Amino acid sequence: MGKSRVHWLRFPFLRLTSSFRRCPLSKRSLIIGSVCVFHLLLVVSHFGYSQNQLERGTDEDKYRNARGLYNLDISDALSDSVDLPTGASFVVPTRSNVVYITLKYKRLKPAHIRGTIRPKLRRKVRRKETNSAFTQYKLVTLERDAGQNKHNFASKASWGETRDVYYKSLDITHIYPTNTQIDSHISSIRIYSQRAPPWLSPKDVEVMRFLADANVLRIKEVSLGDSPTLLVFEGETNVPMKNQKHTQRSNVCGGQCGVINIPVDTSEVFAFHLDRVLGLNRTLPAVSRKFSFLHDGQPCPVVSWDASLYPEGLAAGWSTVKLSWAEYQNSLKQRCWHKNISPKPDSGCFTVHHYEWSKLALFDFLLQIHNRLDYSCCGFRPRQEDVCVELGHHAQCGDPNHIQLTNILHRDHDPRHLVFTNNKGFFDRNEDNLDFRLLEGIKELPEQSVSVLKSKRLREKLLQSLFLDQTYWESQGGRQGIDKLIDVIERRAKVLLTYINAHGIKVITMHV
Incomplete structure (x- = not known):
């Protein structure tokens, strides 16, 4: 049978x-x-079919990896920042690979707000000692490492005492450890695309890179009398100074400089990115950076130095608008400089434009910064360790109309616009203890900022912006720690939107 089948x-x-x-x-x-x-x-x-399948899989992997950072709809992103004078910015990428950030991460339990602040940083110390970051002991240690035989102190000038340490003849890489990331090939400002987030201008990116990566040439500790001491460092840069006349007059910074704050003031970095995302553009650029000779190598917030805030030198201090709470409320009613109309001499107006107070109130409420509009902590329940209680300012709340506003600053050449400095926000204040005094007298808020809060894209934009600063990102515990901070801001944004609807506050376009 089988053979016949084979023959067949x-x-x-x-x-x-x-x-x-x-x-x-x-x-x-x-x-x-x-x-x-x-x-x-x-x-x-x-x-050909096999090759097409391989290329399609490669393209899908690239898209899946790249969509997390800057896969913004550019038209949509620019529509959110149409009022910004900067617009989209093109930069040189600092990293070759890309990192995927997803917004689908959800925690099973709500964030514990108290966990965002380390208890050890709440210990009670003298304020003067806390702000004096560069002690005599650290000067001796630094000069010994640099191979110097004696201190080089600058002579006392009219603006106070400064102490200089010069590094011009030294190889800076011998001073810094490798984890400070001063290598020009590895920047701590990580940009994976030729387009930075549209809310950051090319100047912002340039200053951030300088603050994070510039080699330190010299450091000065500047004493301002009763004010906290400033620790200013001058960095090596080839960028020409546009504000050279202010630099020469201040006699502090001979080039491009930054101010080093203590590690506990990390909210300065978050405040800078929040300011840019909201389209306010009132803060100075700030990054987080490690210095081997300060605070045991802990990340310190570094803020750009702006000499125009000292128009008459450091002896006169900041270019401050001095007014009481009652005068501030009266200026809100007068709508000073609205539509560029000069106020009457007896109106009680100051040099600041009316819209600036609205931007300041919104910014301070989200971060709960009370050291400008509520220095005495009259609008919330302060703790015993808060400065306003320790120094006795909280007792002045019985007569709030005579309380002076503090830290209201503007540049020498631009008295109409405020500059937000010393942005020490509080993320551990619950929603039942928010300072609504910051919003008192405010009848209008900027449309651009409120639209960001309503768009439900605040988290996405803050993640994209904060991710640029690798040192700050890692110091806060990575994505999980940053999410906790953004959770706090989102909850306060909901409270603010409810307050706007309940009090009939107008949301208008503010071009100043």
Whole structure:
């Protein structure tokens, strides 16, 4: 049975081969060529299909990896920041690979607000000692490491005492450890695309890179009398100074400089990015950076130095608007400089434009910064360790109209606009103890900022912005720690939107 089946299968094949041998040579060549061409087409088509599948998988992987950082709809992003004078910015990427950030991460339990502040940083110390970051002991240690035999103190000037340490003749890499990331090839400002987030201007990115990566040439501790001591460092840069006249007059910074704050003031960095995301543009650029000779190498917030805030030198201090709470409330009613109309001499107006107070109130409420509009902590329940209680300012709340506002600053050449400095926010204040005094007298708020709060894209934008500063990102515990901070801001944003609807506050476009 099996043999007959085999013979039956072989019979057609034998007939085909015998007929093929009897065909003329030309027909046999044509048949063989046709079979070869058909086989070649099959091989080429199969290889092309495999290659297309491989490329499609590679493209999907690239898209999946790249969509987390800057896969913004540019038209949508620019529409949110149409009022910004900067617009989209093109920068040079500092990293070759990309990192995928997803917004689908959800915690099973709500964030514990108290966990965002380390208890050890709440210990009670003298304020003067807390702000004096660069002690005599650290000066001696630093000069010993640099190989100097004696201190080089600058002479006392009219603006106070400064102490200089010069590094111009030294190799800076011998002073800093490798984890400070001063290598020009590895910047702590990580940008993976040629387009930075549209709310950051090219100047912002330039200053951030300087503050984070510039080699330190010298450091000065500047004493301002009763004010906290400033620790200013001058960095090596090839960028020309546009504000050279203010630099020469201040006699503090001979080039481009930054102010080093203590590690507990990390909210300065978060405040800078929040300010840019909201489209306010009133804070100075700030990054987080490690210094081997300060605070045991802990990350310190570094803020850009702006000499125009000292128009008459450091002896006169900040360019401050001095007014009481009652005068501030009266200026809100007068709508000073609204529509660029000069106020009457007896109106009680100051140099600040009316819209600036609205931007300041919104910014301070989200971060609960009370050291400007509520220095005495009259609008909330302070703790015993808060400065306003320790120094006795909280007792002045019985007569709030005479309480002076503090830290209301503007540049020498621009008295209409405020500059938000000393942005010490509080993330551990619950929603039942928010300072609503910051919003008292405010009848209008900027439309651009409120639209960001309503768009439900605040978290996405803050993640994209804060991710640029690698040192700050890692110091807060990575994505999980940053999410806790943003949770607090989002809850306060909801409270603010409810307050706007309940009090009939107008949301208007503010071009100043």
